[in-house]
Amino acid sequence: MLTRLAYRINATLDRYLPEQRLFLKSDASTRFIRLRPTTQALALAGGAALLTWTFIATSILLMDSIAAGSDGDQALRQQALFEERLTALSNDRDLRAEEALRAQERFNLALAEVSQMQGRLLASEDRRKELETGIDVIQNTLRRTIKERDEARGEAERVAVALSEQTGAPRTEAGRARDALATLDIMAGALGSTARERDEMVEMANRAREETAEIAQAKEALELRNDAIFARLEEAVTVSMEPLDNMFRAAGLSPDDLLNQVRKGYSGQGGPLTPFVSTKGGALAPDETRANAILGGLDRMNLYRLAAVKSPFANPIPSGRYRFTSGFGTRNDPKGAGRRMHEGLDFAGSYGTPITATADGTVIEAGWGNGYGRMVKIRHDFGVTTLYAHMSEIHVSAGQRVSRGDRIGDMGNSGRSTGTHLHYEVHIGGRPVNPMTFIKAASDVF
The missing domain is CATH 1.10.287 (Helix Hairpins)
Structure with a gap:
């Protein structure tokens, strides 16, 4: 039964793929290789499978490249919108004042x-x-x-x-x-x-x-x-203030505590705006009370601007040439160590891509860290610290003051890593939080 089935299959294939002979001639003799229909069918199937796999792999790589480019452009646009919005808020505050x-x-x-x-x-x-x-x-x-x-x-x-x-x-x-x-x-x-x-x-x-x-x-x-x-x-003050309140709350920061800390750091005589004082030494008139409330709102906006500069709302890779490969939370360990807590975000990119500080602060660690490879840790105001790991080079040292946008290192593959990327963490009061919260909170406002 199997012999008859094989014969029928071979006869059917012979109609479309007739038997071929490959002659090999030498000085002494002539030999040939017989290519049966079944052999030709298997070779064609293998070639088609190889071509299909090549096409799919190329498509995946192309889609990843396009996604990385669009993410980079979007990050650059968000950064530009962030800066333009800060400038507009500052100009609007001065105009209202x-x-x-x-x-x-x-x-x-x-x-x-x-x-x-x-x-x-x-x-x-x-x-x-x-x-x-x-x-x-x-x-x-x-x-x-x-x-x-x-x-x-x-x-x-x-x-x-x-x-x-x-x-x-x-x-x-x-x-x-x-x-x-x-x-x-x-x-x-x-x-x-x-x-x-x-x-x-x-x-x-x-x-x-x-x-x-x-x-x-x-x-x-x-x-x-x-x-x-x-x-x-x-x-105008109410409309401008509400999204800023929501931004800091979304990032897990208390707006009142945040502004109190900023105010303590900027407590010089004169202040950003001085409230009106009654010239008669008595109670303020209703208009003077309203004017004081407006000036208080403008002063709060000015403090928000200072707090935004000192909080990590910027992108650590301003070039935008990256893609997200791992988010915050539990995940399967990339080296097969089971499910582990991943306390940051992973940005995959080219080797040597510049990495910048996301806010003003002081470098408290710069060197080799267990599992992190070459890493930099920066202490910011309001109890916030940021960590940048797996670098190829470090351009800062411990104790150095850095500003937002300063280049602190280059992307690499040092430490416990499976490929070139940046591991980025944000801690508030020593507790790790999702860095995407800061990035998304800033993008919703700016």
Whole structure:
């Protein structure tokens, strides 16, 4: 049965792959090699399998190369966006601070004008009271004059009666009429003067009321304009502050503790921004309170900028020519030692790729580490340390101060490693955390 099946298979293959003979001729004899259909089929199948494997392997290498290039470009774009966002936040903070100072200056100027207008209003009110007092004095004087005139007229009549009794020539009606006209002239003059002064006081009171109404309108318009300015500043500070709070919380850092430490390190006299102080020594006005809150927010943004520079939010391989080969967490040991905790990220790249510090700090270790090979450890502010391992060369020494972006070494394959890569760790308070948390937190904001 097997012989018949083999015969049929051979006959079928013979239709498409007829038997071939390869002749080998020498001076003494001629030999040939017979290539049966089955042998030809196996050779073709092997060649096809080899070609397929070559194609698949080439595709995988090409896809890895493209992925590494796109990751590098993305890292460079994120780094550029990070720096541009920091610059924009700094410029926006300075602009908002300048607007707040200009608004406060306009507010102080308006308060001075209102104070002057109130002074003139009080002066006009005092003048009105003085005029009312003068009118009362004039009226009292007029009453006293009329009374004295009546008394003088009575006395004159008594004198006239006594004179007529003595001389026998009574006082004529013409004389009494002249006396009455003189008295009326005196009263008319006094009443006219009083009426003129009264009209002047009424006009001054009307002008004072108009000035008071204009001052009230100007004050109301100024308050509305200041309220709109403060509202825009408060909104800008709130919108700019929230993503920064979220970034530091996402990285596992307490924003309040972080800012307190930055503030202690920058506690020189004068400070970034100085709150307004009441010139009267009493409680602050509502606008002054709002201005202080805005300046406090701007000061917080400035402290965030300083904290961002001192925290490892940068990429240790700024060139972007790498790919991630192992993440943070448990994994199978690459050398077959079972499942182990991997306390960092692995960046695979070319031998000698530059490695830079991800934040300002002090180098506390630089040399050979057990399992890490050539490694560098940097202490940063806020209890944060970073570790860079498996280097080919180290360009810093222990005790040296480094800044973000300084080249500290080159990528290599030293220590317990299966290939050229960078092993990067971040520790907070001595506890390892996922470095991707910092990289992703910065990318979400910048």
